[in-house]
Amino acid sequence: MKVQLKEEYKNSKIEVRTAFNRRVQVDTSKSDIMKFADIAEFAFMFEPKEQEKPNKTKEPLIEAVENEGEFFQADNQQKELSEYTLKELRTKFPDIDAKSKKSFLSQLAGEQ
Numbered sequence: 001m002k003v004q005l006k007e008e009y010k011n012s013k014i015e016v017r018t019a020f021n022r023r024v025q026v027d028t029s030k031s032d033i034m035k036f037a038d039i040a041e042f043a044f045m046f047e048p049k050e051q052e053k054p055n056k057t058k059e060p061l062i063e064a065v066e067n068e069g070e071f072f073q074a075d076n077q078q079k080e081l082s083e084y085t086l087k088e089l090r091t092k093f094p095d096i097d098a099k100s101k102k103s104f105l106s107q108l109a110g111e112q
Contacts (some may be wrong), residue, residue, distance in 0.1 A: 002049040003037050009045045016041045081105060 098104035
């Protein structure tokens with residue numbers, strides 16, 4: 001089981017008597033305190049380490065478009081042209097001038 005140093009013992013000096021009545025002093029700010037984790041006399045200083053959440057590789061949520069600083073959700077899968085909004089269509093095809101989505105799509109169909 002993984003352990004970590006308790007918060008109240010960080011950056012402090014600790015003195016412990018061992019089984020043979022010897023005194024051992026440890027400065028937690030300078031020494032590698034994890035070397036003492038397996039020693040019974042120092043067990044009071046440690047607590048179980050909290051489980052960290054698994055680091056998932058995340059895809060970017062937003063992709064920047066070089067059209068007047070506008071942002072759109074990242075498209076991982078291709079959408080059909082009819083699924084795009086007029087604003088997205090204008091961004092993807094800046095050379096087409098159309099006032100409505102229907103006329104925009106008809107001009108695209110004529111060009112392709």
